[in-house]
Amino acid sequence: MSRQQRAQIDEMVRHPRPKAPGSVEELRAGFRAMMAEMIVPAGIRTRTATLGDRPAVLVEPAGTPKAGIILYFHGGSYVVGSPETAMSLTGNLVTRTGFRAFSLDYRLAPEHPFPAAIEDGLGAYRALLDGGADPSAIAFAGDSAGGGLTVAVCLAARDAGLPLPAAILAFSPGLDMTRTGESMDNKAGIDPFFTREGMEHTGSMYLAGQDPHQPMLSPAVCADLTGFPPILLQAGTNEMLLDDSTRMATRAREAGVDVILDVTADVPHVFQAFAGVLDEADEALERAALFLGQRVTSGRSVDPR
16 A cells, blocks of 8 residues: 555645635636646547537547546546546546546536536436437546446436436545435544535535435435446545445445445545546556446447437
């Protein structure tokens, strides 16, 4: 275990911490600046695409891609972020699996609160299926809020009678907008990224007055996961959202779903983004790639537009 690396990462993301939540513009600019420091792997090529009525970025390996598609949902509390801010994560999944990835530019709050992001995710999945992709060749993946979308969009697809994807991969997912997990309190101050005040600030933008006690807002405590595909949940012990993953894993097991809960000690929220500077990040991405490679099967290709 790389104790020195983990300590350096914690110090880097902890300072400077804003004294109070900023404006939407400040939050978005700050997030772009932070994520621009992450290492994007070589050996990928990107181009713009459209899924449903939303733009996306198609990320492909430099060589011939394998028959598999990752539908990726970026993080950012539903308020900030873009396919570009998640490129270190998407690029690493592509280079390690050989699959193509579509990173969706879904609508953000507060301009477009719940359920806009879920509607966009479902539209993107429908577009892949309508374009000829076999659901057994598709995996949903995402980080933070995007990790929450992997589950919410799967719920929406099931409710719509669509075939479900082959797998779900979620990095430090946000799966409980009720914020009732014990880690919300016992990891406060340990988490270098989040405070309850900050999460309530962005969460209120996404909720826009909606009751968070709904399956698509708090699947870790409200959703029926019957029939779900295999799930891999990766989280760190230093994050306030840790219990979103632990409770989701329990709920999935109780529903008869194959689920892997992969928790790494002393690492922060979405630590996988630090690939190239944190050994645990690279190791977790290797486990994620193995999971996807074992569950995504060869299926019909889709023509990205």
